[in-house]
Amino acid sequence: MPELPELEVLRRELVSSVKGRRIQRLRILKPYVLRNIFGGDLRNEIIENITRRGKYLVIDTDLHTISVHLMLRGSLEYIASAEKIAKSAAAVLEFADGTRLQFKETGHKKRMAVYILPGGEYPDGIARSGIEPGAREFTVERLAGLLAGDSMQLKSFLCDQRKIAGIGNAYADEILWNAGLSPFKITATLNDEEVRQLHNSIVSVMMWAVEQVNRAGRPERRNFLNVHGKKGSRCARCGDIIQTVSYSDKDTFYCPTCQTQGKRMKNRRLSKFYR
Secondary structure, X not given: OOOHHHHHHHHHHHHHHHOOOEEEEEEEOOHHHEOOOOOOOOOOOEEEEEEEEOOEEEEEEOOEEEEEEOOOOEEEEEEOOOOOOOOOEEEEEEEOOOOEEEEEEOOOOOOOEEEEEEOOXXXXXXXXXXXXXXXXXXXXXXXXXXXXXXXXXXXXHHHOOOOEOOOOHHHHHHHHHHHOOOOOOEHHHOOHHHHHHHHHHHHHHHHHHHHHHHHHOOOOOOOOOOXXXXXXXXXXXXXXXXXXXXXXXXXXXXXXXXXXXXXOOOOOOOOOOOO
């Protein structure tokens, strides 16, 4: 699933390619993708800006706000007039100069979501989003308050979009590895130094990841990651073997030496108990 780094790089690309373009028409090719009732017309509206809020991309025209959640397999692609629309395209914005922005989703789950609302209005997912990791207001003290307010595992906390917006499964693993903290540690048990370590890692890993994604050209596989997806590999810091705990819908990767004091956690798919 695209997370903050991939979406930020995509946002920059869209600013460069579609900002200022005049819309000729919107074509909804697969009705499931439009998640609100919209009987209007975007014809002759100008794309004024593209921003990001958490895991949403927001395309602002002079009259409407188009919010897009790519979910697991969605993507946005700017194409020239001569190129064919992809079979996986669920919607297309056609511009006056013949170029197009296609909203694609591969796979069969059909989870990508597009909301078209009056300018300045946003779907509930954006309204409920937590603080951005790059925001000036995201201080150590702010993070400490968020951590103290709940009793949950750190990995779950980082992936909760109502707490901090834009972090998902992959970068939560990277942040916790960077901070040397266990994904299974309970939020309310962190001491002051651990909170500072976590804050520094959230900010630095997100900045680093944006640079890496930009350099790699938004790769499908995040080969630059240190721990996520690296089960069985050597930890780049200590040399121990990277382990994983698998759940029904995600995997958590960690280094036992760096993060769990040498403990290897039992796999949830293999046992209903772990410690």
